[in-house]
Amino acid sequence: MQTFDTSPEMPIVTHTDTSAPAGPWPRWFARMIDWIGFSSILSYLLAYIAERFSPTFYLDLTRASWGLIKWYYVPSFAIAQVFTIVVLASLMAMVGTTPGKAIFGIRVHPLTSGNKFAFYLQREFWVFIKGSAAGIPVIALVTAIIQYNRVKIRLPASYDVGTARVDGTDVSILRGSLGAVSFAAAIYLSTQAGKDTAPGLRQVQDWQNAVTFASAKISRVWAPQGTQLANKLDRALYGFSNPQLGASVTFLTEPCPTDSIDNISYAKVVKTSLSGNLIPVEDWEPFPANGIEALSVHAFKLSSLGIGQFGSLEDNEVIVAAHNGICGQIVISSSGKPVAERSFLRDTAAALISTIQR
Numbered sequence: 001m002q003t004f005d006t007s008p009e010m011p012i013v014t015h016t017d018t019s020a021p022a023g024p025w026p027r028w029f030a031r032m033i034d035w036i037g038f039s040s041i042l043s044y045l046l047a048y049i050a051e052r053f054s055p056t057f058y059l060d061l062t063r064a065s066w067g068l069i070k071w072y073y074v075p076s077f078a079i080a081q082v083f084t085i086v087v088l089a090s091l092m093a094m095v096g097t098t099p100g101k102a103i104f105g106i107r108v109h110p111l112t113s114g115n116k117f118a119f120y121l122q123r124e125f126w127v128f129i130k131g132s133a134a135g136i137p138v139i140a141l142v143t144a145i146i147q148y149n150r151v152k153i154r155l156p157a158s159y160d161v162g163t164a165r166v167d168g169t170d171v172s173i174l175r176g177s178l179g180a181v182s183f184a185a186a187i188y189l190s191t192q193a194g195k196d197t198a199p200g201l202r203q204v205q206d207w208q209n210a211v212t213f214a215s216a217k218i219s220r221v222w223a224p225q226g227t228q229l230a231n232k233l234d235r236a237l238y239g240f241s242n243p244q245l246g247a248s249v250t251f252l253t254e255p256c257p258t259d260s261i262d263n264i265s266y267a268k269v270v271k272t273s274l275s276g277n278l279i280p281v282e283d284w285e286p287f288p289a290n291g292i293e294a295l296s297v298h299a300f301k302l303s304s305l306g307i308g309q310f311g312s313l314e315d316n317e318v319i320v321a322a323h324n325g326i327c328g329q330i331v332i333s334s335s336g337k338p339v340a341e342r343s344f345l346r347d348t349a350a351a352l353i354s355t356i357q358r
Helices: 024-053 055-062 067-071 075-095 099-104 116-131 139-152 173-193 263-273 343-356
Strands: 107-110 164-168 204-208 215-219 227-232 235-242 247-255 278-280 285-289 292-301 314-323 326-335
Touching (some): 024 164, 024 173, 099 173, 107 116, 116 139, 204 343, 215 343, 263 292, 278 314
Antiparallel strands (some): 107 164, 227 235, 235 247, 247 326, 278 292, 285 292, 292 314
């Protein structure tokens, strides 16, 4: 007897993974937004808190003592990078994404089971080492190119082999625009994080020139009136120093060699009389000084290979001005950071040089 199976035919279900590996450029931009943004914010906060409660510790954080490398890598930024690893790993473990990854639609899927935080912490560490060489110039570029070439042909980055799969989505105009704005914001934050953050640097006090009796407002980081190094009739020399910040300013007010001398001529006179083996290494450039026309030049200190009074490499700037028969010259010294990155030093110089007018 022939029987027929009248039960409905069961459809065959095929599970298709529609996700695709994230491309190298979206991954790079997402990483830069996260890394630069968080490390800059943390570096700023670290320096800000340290300066408020321990100026000496603030100096140690923002002024490295590792030779020339200090121009690229200061302790506050290095410490902030360690915290950034922890912050990013925590975000991945708790919410499964970071701001940069969310913007570009990037998802990281662990291929192993276990503690999520431990997994992401280890991954962030190896991304930092194998992906960006701990931020070391040139080497970081080489490691980035290596990882780019792997991801471009849809291979996992070396730090993800056997441990993680990184998926992405098409980058829409909205995602691309948001990513561009976020990347620009992260770069801006990084430029601000390198500046002195101390609120005390922006608090001012009144100061008076003993020669012209003109007044100016200068930062409170200096002792009131500074140290009068010399005062002879119509000539006065002042010294302002703050060892905790590794900064000093000397200011000389004197009669000009001739009443008709201009800034360029006075700059030539000063250049031949600079003390401490200061050698100008650039051309004189205009320096804004609160209504007084002045000139400035970057200078290098030959003695002790540029080692300054605060025990590390020193950056110097010389500023001169001549106005109605009164001349002024300033020497700024900064240890651990270029003068150009310490706005309070140039603000002090501008205020002081403006007092040569009676």
